[in-house]
Amino acid sequence: MDINYTPAELEFRDEVRAFLSAAVPEDIAAKVRLGKHLDKADHLRWQRVLARRGWYAANWPVEQGGTGWSVVQRHIFEEECAAFGAPRLISFGVNMVAPVIMKFGTEAQKAHYLPRILSGEDWWCQGYSEPGAGSDLASLKSRAVLDGDHYVVNGQKTWTTLGQHANMIFCLVRTDPQAQQQRGISFLLIDMATPGVTVRPIITLEGDHEVNEVFFDNVRVPVANLVGEENKGWTCAKFLLTHERTGQAGIAQSKAALAQLKSVASRELRNGLPLLDDPLFRLQIAEVEMQLMAIEMSTLRILAAVQGGGVPGAQSSILKIKGSEIRQAISHLMRKVLGVHALPFAEEELDYAFAGELLHSDYSAAPAGQYFNLRKLSIYGGSNEIQKNIIAKMILEL
Structure with a gap:
């Protein structure tokens, strides 16, 4: 591959630089450069600036509100944002659960959740790791039992990044405890305001509140919030993790x-x-x-x-x-x-x-x-x- 940018790509880089110079709020850029805390309002403010320009969902299809950029253009954009001091995007919604919904979700799920991710109305967090189930994710213990048109979820997730800000969480839960580990897992979308959801902070070594524990105590989740097929959520999980690890x-x-x-x-x-x-x-x-x-x-x-x-x-x-x-x-x-x-x-x-x-x-x-x-x-x-x-x-x- 040619490692040099084409004239069109260099022109795009100049466009990105001009945009960043004009659009990144000065106080937010200063926080990033100085290593200061960014709060939820800072992230949402920058997200909305990008959304107004149509540059928020860089890897989405154009018909879903994406940019249509090439891989090189996305690389240029990320590089220039980091060099300028723009905040790194919170990936859980736009770059992680959104691709899963696009590939495995129902039309109703796409119509409901994707616009809310673009607008910032929903802030997502990830419910994967558990005590005793981190890298060995398939050994997770959180259960979801079908009860009519709802799943009843019980269990615990940990290391939930920025869960204190989130109103939605995508979770892996065990729906068939008798099946082989990967085959008994389902992928659920859970509203954090549902009764029985509790978020407890974990304070890290440097004194920061970035991660959390999330507890589920008889949390009722509509069956309509199941992504893909029941007991086949591991397929969704692997698809999501490849996007996460690449990022x-x-x-x-x-x-x-x-x-x-x-x-x-x-x-x-x-x-x-x-x-x-x-x-x-x-x-x-x-x-x-x-x-x-x-x-x-x-x-x-x-x-x-x-x-x-x-x-x-x-x-x-x-x-x-x-x-x-x-x-x-x-x-x-x-x-x-x-x-x-x-x-x-x-x-x-x-x-x-x-x-x-x-x-x-x-x-x-x-x-x-x-x-x-x-x-x-x-x-x-x-x-x-x-x-x-x-x-x-x-x-x-x-």
């Missing part, structure tokens, strides 16, 4: 983080010289950058191969492994650059309105908070060890 490569975020790393390293001095001039440190940066270039090409190649409507399949596991390792490596190098300035930080520093003295330097709380948060990349979405098993079985046929 976890995080190429745009890695390129933006690498640019920040180089900028900071050019200012941080060691023995009177910028750390970026140290040949050993430059070698470490070069190694990460070469890996990033390689996975970028692999991502474009894999996505281009399935642009006609397919899914990346087991190749998405390759992207997930290398993408998470690269992002962690960049954050590790940033901590080496900042040294003692990387920690500690005060929780209040993550608030945009904070005007007090920083505890660690003028680089904001971003490096420390991101370092902790990015440790989870090699675990969520299926641990990297599980991804290697998938590659061995599906690609290497071992």
Whole structure:
């Protein structure tokens, strides 16, 4: 494939840059660059800006409200958004459950849910992992028992990202406990306002409230909210996970983080010289950058191969492994650059309105908070060890 942008693609990049310069709210861009907390209103405000331009659902078909962009155009858009400091889109609705509904949902489900995702009326979260059922997702225990025209759901989900903001959750539940693990699972859409749903926060190591536990106590879910066939939800789950894992490569975020790393390293001095001039440190940066270039090409190649409507399949596991390792490596190098300035930080520093003295330097709380948060990349979405098993079985046929 030609790794150079065509004149038309360069023109599109200029269009994206002009749009971002004019449309990204200044306070939101500042929060992103400084590593501050983004609240629900910030995300919805940016989503609505994109929706008005018709650029929110980049990977949807045009007839469903999508952009019709090529793989390269989507890559350019994500890269420019990350470089400018635009918020990363919350993927659970637009990039995860929406493709499942489009492929497996009924016409009524498509007509109801897809417009609400575009408008921001529904904020979705993911109900996959459970205590004892994370990477081994097929061992999940949450039950859904048919009772007339409803399923009665009982169980618990955990690590539910931004569940405190969500009004809808897509869940894997066991509907046939006697069947083989994968064959007894169904895919349900559940309104979070339904009686019996409880959300409890999990505070992470850096003091952030990003993830939650979600409990279901005799929650009644209409049968009409079943996506696909009963007991065949594992097909939906695998389809969704390939989209999720491909997105976890995080190429745009890695390129933006690498640019920040180089900028900071050019200012941080060691023995009177910028750390970026140290040949050993430059070698470490070069190694990460070469890996990033390689996975970028692999991502474009894999996505281009399935642009006609397919899914990346087991190749998405390759992207997930290398993408998470690269992002962690960049954050590790940033901590080496900042040294003692990387920690500690005060929780209040993550608030945009904070005007007090920083505890660690003028680089904001971003490096420390991101370092902790990015440790989870090699675990969520299926641990990297599980991804290697998938590659061995599906690609290497071992």
